[in-house]
Amino acid sequence: MPELPEVETVRRTLEQLVAGKTIRSVAVHLPRIIQRPDDKAVFCAMLEGRTIQTVERRGKFLRILLDGLVLVSHLRMEGRYGVYKAGEAVGKHTHVVFHFTDETELRYKDVRQFGTMHLFKPGEDLSQPPLNKLGIEPLDESFSYASFRDTVAGKGTKIKPLLLNQEYVVGLGNIYVDEALHKARIHPERPAESLTKTELQALHAAIVSTLLEAVEAGGSSIKSYVNGQGEMGMFQQQLAAYGRKDEPCPHCGEAIVKTVLAGRGTHFCPSCQVLKPKRIARKHT
Numbered sequence: 001m002p003e004l005p006e007v008e009t010v011r012r013t014l015e016q017l018v019a020g021k022t023i024r025s026v027a028v029h030l031p032r033i034i035q036r037p038d039d040k041a042v043f044c045a046m047l048e049g050r051t052i053q054t055v056e057r058r059g060k061f062l063r064i065l066l067d068g069l070v071l072v073s074h075l076r077m078e079g080r081y082g083v084y085k086a087g088e089a090v091g092k093h094t095h096v097v098f099h100f101t102d103e104t105e106l107r108y109k110d111v112r113q114f115g116t117m118h119l120f121k122p123g124e125d126l127s128q129p130p131l132n133k134l135g136i137e138p139l140d141e142s143f144s145y146a147s148f149r150d151t152v153a154g155k156g157t158k159i160k161p162l163l164l165n166q167e168y169v170v171g172l173g174n175i176y177v178d179e180a181l182h183k184a185r186i187h188p189e190r191p192a193e194s195l196t197k198t199e200l201q202a203l204h205a206a207i208v209s210t211l212l213e214a215v216e217a218g219g220s221s222i223k224s225y226v227n228g229q230g231e232m233g234m235f236q237q238q239l240a241a242y243g244r245k246d247e248p249c250p251h252c253g254e255a256i257v258k259t260v261l262a263g264r265g266t267h268f269c270p271s272c273q274v275l276k277p278k279r280i281a282r283k284h285t
């Protein structure tokens, strides 16, 4: 499932490929991808003649800004965009095609068919579902230590599920939550309210640096990220904890453990990330 860095990489690539292109017509082959408006014919008619201006992102959602409309797109598990020349063979699982006036087309493929598209007038999308309840953007200037502390403070929820909840901080999924908690040396089951100021500061910094590194890794590999068919997919960057069960922790060498927390595979170092931190004995001098 793409998380913030993958969606950000798709956003950058997509913007390079489609900004300035004008839609001549749209074909929808799987109506349930289109969540708003209800009628796919209306969706297609609304987009005809519109020019794509920029592609933005809110959490894990893409916001494709056109003149007079905003198309909100969520890739969910397997959604992919690709730009093709008109007439090129159409691959399996192609559900939506945006035909441009320059004889190219943007195709949306989705093997799992979980992706969604919502169409709004400008200014309406951020105050309505699915974007209205999203929390702070961790790569935005507004994500200060103070705003993070206020989001987490006093909550009895375990820190990992809290970070996965998009109503608090957006864009983090299973991979980057495990990575940020490992980097900050915090056990994923610690109640949020039990974190000390030092731990919260470390976690805030770890979230930002983990995401930035991943965005940079994606950003620097944009060319390889678009495959021969012009498809944009996910990239894997070097991970320290996630997916590394039984491998040595890069900090201490202890074997990474995998458990299940709130139904999600969870990776951590049992030595660096302890559930009940020992009190540091004060030296009496």
Ligand SMILES: [Zn+2]
Binding pocket: 249, 250, 251, 252, 253, 254, 269, 270, 271, 272, 273
């Ligand atoms: Zn360790």
